[in-house]
Amino acid sequence: MQRLRLALPPVSVPRTRYVHTVAFYETDGMGIVHHSNHVRFLELARVAFLSEHDQPYTAYMEQGFHVPVIRVEVAYYRPCRFADAVEITCWLRGARNASLAFGYRLEVQGQLAGCGISEHAIVDREGRPVRIPPSMAGRIDRWLGRNEGPPTDP
Amino acid sequence: MQRLRLALPPVSVPRTRYVHTVAFYETDGMGIVHHSNHVRFLELARVAFLSEHDQPYTAYMEQGFHVPVIRVEVAYYRPCRFADAVEITCWLRGARNASLAFGYRLEVQGQLAGCGISEHAIVDREGRPVRIPPSMAGRIDRWLGRNEGPPTDP
């Protein structure tokens, strides 16, 4: 689980904090959130990240882009329960020609509940890989905390 | 709940029995199948009905048809639990120009667990109502137990 040890984004990178309140239908027979739902929570935070830092996901779709998941990894440290306010922090971990990786940290009441990574292709409507959309490409260095000019972040 | 009292199809109509084994992820914090999943179980049985008595749902889709739900109703008599083999019986209850209604009966180990009704429009790829597809139309009377000529069913 080496790759998941770093459950915190680098200090200077843009991030989004999304709060999801656990629905009863997300719990399972163990009385906790079923682990598959955490993968959905990552999606909620990722969509919020793109919306906050670039454009709504619907805009990508209208422009003919999709950002399907090609790998996902979640580590579970503490169960989430019905009515918990799960705070999911999302940031960009890396980017290449036609792929992106996001990092995630999940907290409930300030306690680490889990963390995750998702890797994505960028594809067109037919599912063919394409280069990262221009609006996104122009922001990626900043999202990764690169080329900041003189560093000003704490 | 008058409409749901009849949890049995008429004797002579075609039906499909579909068995779904309850997954753990379908249970909720009460330790039983979350009630929204029964709506999905109806879909499983309906898709099986169309496949058995007409053609796979994928064939409708390739021909440009969709059969969206315009109303659904489920009555719950007994909880279903993890690993239960839920037997869903599906039959056609009625049909009009551009709509269909299916009936459902859910059983676990021979005991009535619930019943349901779903009503459907027939639409094209753009979501516009269309007439019932020919392959389906030719079978509907039989599916409803009509025009049987001399009755031969038990």
Add this chain to the structure above:
Amino acid sequence: MQRLRLALPPVSVPRTRYVHTVAFYETDGMGIVHHSNHVRFLELARVAFLSEHDQPYTAYMEQGFHVPVIRVEVAYYRPCRFADAVEITCWLRGARNASLAFGYRLEVQGQLAGCGISEHAIVDREGRPVRIPPSMAGRIDRWLGRNEGPPTDP
């Protein structure tokens, strides 16, 4: 569908408006919200209603009560899509010894998207029917718009 025609609560009854933003994972291969998810949306609004007008659902659970669904009905008028803000209005439609019925209206951007009814038993941890919990019972007349002093409703 007679029972679902009344998609508006009586003027004077307490209600809760809950806004749910459609997640991508709630859409299906038709590009719209899968109809089973509307049943989950009703739950979100019902839980919010109880929390706003009585107590959090977790408090019922701690007191040993559950409010399982014994019947649900949804009518779909317009598809909901990814990123839509679905506004679900929930109110109490009726109550008897050990059961409750809620009504629901779903809107997207002011347009009616659907409506629903759910009926519930009140049960203890073992699933046995019990009388309506005291905190709830004391409020039910008001939730139904009854015992308001001189009647003023149309």
Add this chain to the structure above:
Amino acid sequence: MQRLRLALPPVSVPRTRYVHTVAFYETDGMGIVHHSNHVRFLELARVAFLSEHDQPYTAYMEQGFHVPVIRVEVAYYRPCRFADAVEITCWLRGARNASLAFGYRLEVQGQLAGCGISEHAIVDREGRPVRIPPSMAGRIDRWLGRNEGPPTDP
């Protein structure tokens, strides 16, 4: 993604092949299975593995054991679509005092669709870690292809 490169179990270890036919409600607005559902497919295969090679998961539950997921990882190579028969092969990858790891390979019509790993704690009803249940412990070496005596497997 180094850890996921090995999408095949060692030749001699017990495995289970579970076939899941994709439901329409498992597809998303891209027209493919939503990636969170693959995590559920792993669960279906894991439950089938335990049932085939040890005992039904319900028996663990009755004995007071749960096997919650503490880490999951899925790589997606090809989208799965509605009505696809997804064949999930599951085997044990490793075991320690109170944890287990399973490997998975997903195929559709003989083509690799993805692979996965899940890591699990063994806990009691209160969620406290416990040692691996005896029925399982006695089989683990065999599940891992160890202590086979003179090798007889191909």
